[in-house]
Amino acid sequence: ETGVTQTPRHLVMGMTNKKSLKCEQHLGHNAMYWYKQSAKKPLELMFVYNFKEQTENNSVPSRFSPECPNSSHLFLHLHTLQPEDSALYLCASSTYRNTEAFFGQGTRLTVV
Amino acid sequence: ELKVEQNPLFLSMQEGKNYTIYCNYSTTSDRLYWYRQDPGKSLESLFVLLSNGAVKQEGRLMASLDTKARLSTLHITAAVHDLSATYFCAVVKTSYDKVIFGPGTSLSVIP
Numbered sequence: 230e231t232g233v234t235q236t237p238r239h240l241v242m243g244m245t246n247k248k249s250l251k252c253e254q255h256l257g258h259n260a261m262y263w264y265k266q267s268a269k270k271p272l273e274l275m276f277v278y279n280f281k282e283q284t285e286n287n288s289v290p291s292r293f294s295p296e297c298p299n300s301s302h303l304f305l306h307l308h309t310l311q312p313e314d315s316a317l318y319l320c321a322s323s324t325y326r327n328t329e330a331f332f333g334q335g336t337r338l339t340v341v
Numbered sequence: 342e343l344k345v346e347q348n349p350l351f352l353s354m355q356e357g358k359n360y361t362i363y364c365n366y367s368t369t370s371d372r373l374y375w376y377r378q379d380p381g382k383s384l385e386s387l388f389v390l391l392s393n394g395a396v397k398q399e400g401r402l403m404a405s406l407d408t409k410a411r412l413s414t415l416h417i418t419a420a421v422h423d424l425s426a427t428y429f430c431a432v433v434k435t436s437y438d439k440v441i442f443g444p445g446t447s448l449s450v451i452p
Binding site: 241271272277285287319321326327329330331332333334335 | 345372376382383384385386389399411429431433437438439440441442443444445
């Protein structure tokens with residue numbers, strides 16, 4: 230248990246569905262991240278929030294929409310996804326931006 | 342643009358043997374991290390290396406950093422099966438840039 234909790238752990242959704250991934254950290258960290266991990270690809274940083282402000286969006290398609298209501302919670306809203314979006318989505322947090330990160334268990338997303 | 346390479350990408354080693362995983366990066370860096378990921382699990386932080394010549398050890402793993410050569414090594418001593426996992430290095434240029442992960446080294450320790 231790293232102190233970063235993600236729900237759900239597994240998600241299967243159709244291409245026309247709307248769903249949200251949730252991440253919660255109880256470590257008192259100020260930075261939170263969404264990463265995508267696909268088979269045979271390096272871990273890709275998607276979004277960074279530092280003190281609740283989005284500081285990075287790495288050319289992520291608009292069908293992924295992050296939300297950070299407070300420094301302990303991070304959401305990733307999903308709509309009209311494509312099969313190639315199937316991956317493990319990892320949330321992480323750190324004391325400040327780019328310091329040692331603690332990862333959640335991930336959400337295994339399958340788009341059908 | 343910062344690029345991070347690891348080699349080997351796949352490593353099968355016998356229990357009791359020693360081996361080294363290499364992490365090369367392309368530009369100057371503020372800090373370097375090593376993470377471990379077990380199959381189907383999340384990433385676990387192993388080491389944080391902040392300065393040239395830094396060396397850290399935890400059990401059978403030892404990590405070092407040579408910022409001049411832009412190289413970090415993860416040395417495994419007397420491998421045991423429990424060390425089977427994928428090991429990632431991650432590099433950040435400055436605190437204002439994004440963290441770039443290497444492709445990972447998949448380690449399998451066999452009896």
